[in-house]
Amino acid sequence: MQPIISISGVTKTYATGFTALKEINLDIRRGEIFALLGPNGAGKTTLISIVCGIVNRSSGTVTVDGHDINRDYRAARSLIGLVPQELTIDAFESVWATVNYSRGLFGKPADKAFVEKVLRDLSLWDKKDAKAITLSGGMKRRLMIAKALSHEPRILFLDEPTAGVDVELRQDMWAMVRRLREDGVTIILTTHYIEEAEAMADRVGVINRGEIVLVEDKAELMRKLGRKRLILELRSPLDAIPDAFSHYALELSPDGGQLTYTYDNQSERPGVASLIRELEAAGIHFRDMDTENSSLEEIFVNLVRKQA
Amino acid sequence: MNFHAVWAIYRMEMARAFRTMLQSIVSPVISTSLYFVVFGSAIGSRITEIDGISYGAFIVPGLIMLTLLTQSISNASFAIYFPKFVGSIYELLSAPVSYLEIVLAYVGAAATKSIVLGLIILATAALFVPLRIEHPVWMLAFLVLTAVTFSLFGFIIGIWAKSFEQLQLVPLLIVTPLTFLGGSFYSINMLPDIWRTVTLFNPVVYLVSGFRWSFYGTSDVPVAISLGMTVVFLLICIAIVAWIFRTGYRLRN
Structure with missing residues (x-):
């Protein structure tokens, strides 16, 4: 589409x-x-x-x-309807006049019933005759939204x-x-x-x-948020992940020295314990391990920091 | 053509005038009446007739022009400067309106206000001095043309101004002196030759002269030149407004 x-x-x-x-x-x-x-x-x-x-x-x-x-x-x-960040309203106009003005400005014929509905939906109807300057900050914000919605964007x-x-x-x-x-x-x-x-x-x-x-x-x-990563620092580097471990979501670092297992920490059987047992049994030893959460916040911060 | 938008802006602007009735209408009427008292009665009683017209009646067209010029400029400049100042201009810029529609609505509203004001002052003047209007159609034409031209000029100032100080600057430093030196209170034929020549570079002279001709049939400069100069100034303003909108000057940058 x-x-x-x-x-x-x-x-x-x-x-x-x-x-x-x-x-x-x-x-x-x-x-x-x-x-x-x-x-x-x-x-x-x-x-x-x-x-x-x-x-x-x-x-x-x-x-x-x-x-x-x-x-x-x-x-x-x-x-398009736009609700800007700043509360910028003609302070001396009434709520009713300013919302109707916005509708006209965007080329829509006057429709009192529609404007009334917008104001009611935003709990502004009681204030329709009040001047914008007398409204509280929250009410001004509602008024900005009402203006943006007045022309049915x-x-x-x-x-x-x-x-x-x-x-x-x-x-x-x-x-x-x-x-x-x-x-x-x-x-x-x-x-x-x-x-x-x-x-x-x-x-x-x-x-x-x-x-x-x-x-x-x-x-x-x-999905990434609900995921956790287990990072294993290997004692000796691997060339490739052995076939026996193909059912685990494993990733090998380019130098072969680090194995990352991504798992769902919400699940009943995240498979961490069994993976470690099986690695030991296969003779793949590690000298350190770490786990980390990925959150949107973390993704965001990393992305922003990477650029800085 | 987005007629709903033009109407919405026009109506909003006119509503502002009614809300500030005291400032928009009462105060110019009072100040004009004071001019009549001071110039017309006090000083005028010692001045003989000019071109066969009593001094009090002679200054009426000039006084109306004075108000028309200053009010057109201040109305139009404030109307566009204020939303710029408080930030609510975002809505106008994001609306599906053309530049022509914006100018039509704002300049139309500013011109309407000053024309109404001009007519009120004319009516006030009629209470003080005997008036006659020889060319009423031309009188209205000059009134409308001047109001529109100087509303456009005010609109340009409003867009150009970055502070309230700048907003006042042009009207105060240029327009008011030009108006006082533009033959509102005297005939430029009363001036020494050299000053008379200097005065001919003042565009307001042509406006006042043409307007006075529509009242009394006498003028300092030929009417055709008055009309021509006014139209030239109108075209210059239109060209500047067109340029402002094409480049987004001080609006979309």
């Missing part, structure tokens, strides 16, 4: 000479929840801003549902949606994201909270220093 967003060869160098993005290639699948992870300053917001038309890119192409974001910007942009960008947000709003927000996904809306969220990506996303991408360093199904990552 054609990806709903296709980013290819996108770079961004600011006038100051700072390169925010280097050759980004990324496809977002229709209807998925995609989490873009990365440390501060990695380029997450710049990338989103380019796709949404807020920032001009230096090179590359972006298509949204097949529409080029420059040539066919109307079609591309009307599909097919793609929703949430830039750091839960930064500084209380537990109740966070739960409401995730419930909303799931509901939207059931309606077929594609959701792209950026975060530096790894648990958030783990809890919500179908796929995870990691961006660091303007480069995408990993894109993977979350299920695959979770």
